[in-house]
Amino acid sequence: MKCLVLSDQRLFYGLVCRSVGAWVTPYYHLDKGERTPYPDLGEVFRGDPADPETYRMFDPADQYVAVLAYAQRSEAERVARALTRALPQTYLLFLSLDEHLPESAKFERMRARTWDEAFGRSLLHEIRTLVTAWDVERLRAVLAEAKKIGILLQNDPDPDAIASGLALRSLVNRNRVSAPLLSFGAVTRPENLAMLRILDLQVQTIAGPKDLEEFSHLACVDIQPPVFGDRLGGRQIDVVIDHHPEAGGYNARFQDVRPGYGATATIMTEYFRAAGIPMNQRHATALLYGLKTDTLLLGRETSHEDIEAFYFLYRHANLNWLRRMGNPEIPRDALASFGRALARLELDDGLAFAWIGQVREDVIAQVADLLLQVEGAEWAVCAGIAGDNVVASVRNAGYVRAAGDVVKRVFGEIGSAGGHRTMAKVVVPKEAFKNRWQGLNEKAARRAFYGAFLEELRRLREADRREQPAASGAATGAQS
Numbered sequence: 001m002k003c004l005v006l007s008d009q010r011l012f013y014g015l016v017c018r019s020v021g022a023w024v025t026p027y028y029h030l031d032k033g034e035r036t037p038y039p040d041l042g043e044v045f046r047g048d049p050a051d052p053e054t055y056r057m058f059d060p061a062d063q064y065v066a067v068l069a070y071a072q073r074s075e076a077e078r079v080a081r082a083l084t085r086a087l088p089q090t091y092l093l094f095l096s097l098d099e100h101l102p103e104s105a106k107f108e109r110m111r112a113r114t115w116d117e118a119f120g121r122s123l124l125h126e127i128r129t130l131v132t133a134w135d136v137e138r139l140r141a142v143l144a145e146a147k148k149i150g151i152l153l154q155n156d157p158d159p160d161a162i163a164s165g166l167a168l169r170s171l172v173n174r175n176r177v178s179a180p181l182l183s184f185g186a187v188t189r190p191e192n193l194a195m196l197r198i199l200d201l202q203v204q205t206i207a208g209p210k211d212l213e214e215f216s217h218l219a220c221v222d223i224q225p226p227v228f229g230d231r232l233g234g235r236q237i238d239v240v241i242d243h244h245p246e247a248g249g250y251n252a253r254f255q256d257v258r259p260g261y262g263a264t265a266t267i268m269t270e271y272f273r274a275a276g277i278p279m280n281q282r283h284a285t286a287l288l289y290g291l292k293t294d295t296l297l298l299g300r301e302t303s304h305e306d307i308e309a310f311y312f313l314y315r316h317a318n319l320n321w322l323r324r325m326g327n328p329e330i331p332r333d334a335l336a337s338f339g340r341a342l343a344r345l346e347l348d349d350g351l352a353f354a355w356i357g358q359v360r361e362d363v364i365a366q367v368a369d370l371l372l373q374v375e376g377a378e379w380a381v382c383a384g385i386a387g388d389n390v391v392a393s394v395r396n397a398g399y400v401r402a403a404g405d406v407v408k409r410v411f412g413e414i415g416s417a418g419g420h421r422t423m424a425k426v427v428v429p430k431e432a433f434k435n436r437w438q439g440l441n442e443k444a445a446r447r448a449f450y451g452a453f454l455e456e457l458r459r460l461r462e463a464d465r466r467e468q469p470a471a472s473g474a475a476t477g478a479q480s
């Protein structure tokens, strides 16, 4: 389609001459005898734009689109009137400042946009990219002299933290030896373990300030130093990059905290793009997975920047890896014990239980998730042996008492137990388990979970019932 471009600001011709060509053929209006402002502008037409005669070279039977960018509304309207009289089948796009745009129904087939609506975002983007590129330079300068960098992630780091840590390491040209990812708690969620496995990533577990001594520099990613309390032993943190609310009370040499962002992965993606660093498949997949999980697939606390980053990462990521991370694979040799366990699955008083024997630790959590889908299950427990421990994953449907509290009360004394409201984990050393429940097998595990554990659930349920006001006695599904 032919596109007539008319403006009293010649700069505008430069703005459009390279950007609309793919879809329309532009014809620029110039005054009689006026020199072409850009040498390779393309087709031009000349004359008084407010005179219908000026458009004689165009066939009035054809369809056109015209872009009119005039500083004054009166001028824009005068030109539009002449133009539509000569070429009645013309779509009109007006661009100007808000107060100089024609009212929306002034002409047929028209659209009026302000300059900032049409170009503002991309101009702002350019300014921000410029600043971000220098942020990356500053970041690199802060870590340039580092002998060894510790990249600190939250406890039980999530994909956003892991991906952002990986991205930071690459931005400053380090590797897993000179800049390891550190956490005060191991990665436990099966999806996150799958991410580490598929992308060949390691997170090193550390215990306290002593473990930080070997690092000349420390960076906090997807978290801010105050969250660690005194576990940092008062160490100076050099770099903080995060999207959680500003914590305050600390001073880092490089600090970039953007609470409006849905993920730290978005900040890291902007660093890569602004600094012109190629995004490889591994980085893109990690960052996309981090962004996806932190924003619940862009459903929660998502900014325009997150969507921009998502769009960019999506084109560079390996979607097959991504799919495998979202649905962690079950090892083949675990399937047999799965089958046996599920066949003997017990469901008593709302508690679904399965013992799956010796197995990779994350499989236990996967089976627990599955058990919670069993009809009639309010609680699900899957237990097995992983390494030197008996490990159990506990799930509840979310409307009964907190899973973490229950496991702590029952298992807190002989092992480590804890978790959130709807999921919890129990780790008991094999020996301690054997002594307490007279064995290290399915029978003993059943004793453990159908003994004290079920007892505790019954007690809680009874307590809930007593707390319920008589009128709503039937509603046992109250949120706790």
Ligand SMILES: [Mn+2]
Pocket: 160, 161, 222, 243, 262, 263, 264, 294
């Ligand atoms: Mn995050």
